[in-house]
Amino acid sequence: MKPELDPVSGRSTTGHEWNGITELDTPVPKAVWFFLITTFLFSVGYWLFMPAWPLGTTYTKGLLGDDERANLTAAIKAATDERGAWTRIVAEREPVAIMADGDLMAKVRESGRTLFGNNCAMCHGREAVGGPGFPSLVRGTTLWGDTPEAFAETIRVGINSGHTDSRTSQMLAFGRDGILTRQQIDPLVAYVRGLAQQGSTTGKQLDEGRQLFAANCVACHGEGGEGNRSLGAPDLSDGTWLYGGDDASVLQSIWHGRQGHMPSWDGRLSAWERKLLAIYLVDLRGNPR
16 A cells, blocks of 8 residues: 655655644654664663672672672772771871871871861860860860870870779869858959959959968969969969859859869770870861861
8 A cells, every 4th residue: 555645745644643634654763763772782781791680699790790899898998908007107106206207197187087076076176176164175285284195195094084094183162162251262263363364453352362372272273373284283374264264254163163074085995096186186286277
């Protein structure tokens, strides 16, 4: 049967008609055929060369033998081996030698920031600037020293923690326990703030505060309020305050006393991690963000 031709375009029709409209027998565009064939060939090739078909408890491995799980396992092993190489150096070398090695310190800064963020940032802040009741680790005088060894020991044993070697720090409650009266504490507050060049006092108040400080505070904080690192007594003259340096905060500290707490990380962090973290903090103090 001779195909019917469309009188306008001269092309053959399919013979289908809808309300006087005849469908042209238009061929599929070559571009569509190209992409369909290409997709089909790619699929067949992928099935042949790559892992593709599930087979119960296993799957087809493909001619290339590519395995993402094996690739990931190999990548993790390579990273672990590479990490193990430089962490052994950190564990064996003295801190001063580590800090003199630029390439090694780049790794210490990267890993130290992660360790600090995962273990210390909740209290001391992401940038180690501290907050009320939590000391800044990048400025001011540290309680027990700012060497890598001092930091590492504090991290290991904690402060007022349950560790047998814990650092211990306790300030008396001079007001609550009746050691000093409120009338005595007021000039003492003014004198303590004056040690850090904050606040103002009259001559009489200054003398009274100095005498009270000498009688009650010098044993721990020193004559000039410079603190005592062997006792964990803070420096009162450096302008850095752990609980606030305004009148109300200093009064609160003297009246009720203070006892900070830091958990021991012995058993939570390995020896080399504590050492790395201590070096990171020392470096951070020299290069604060």
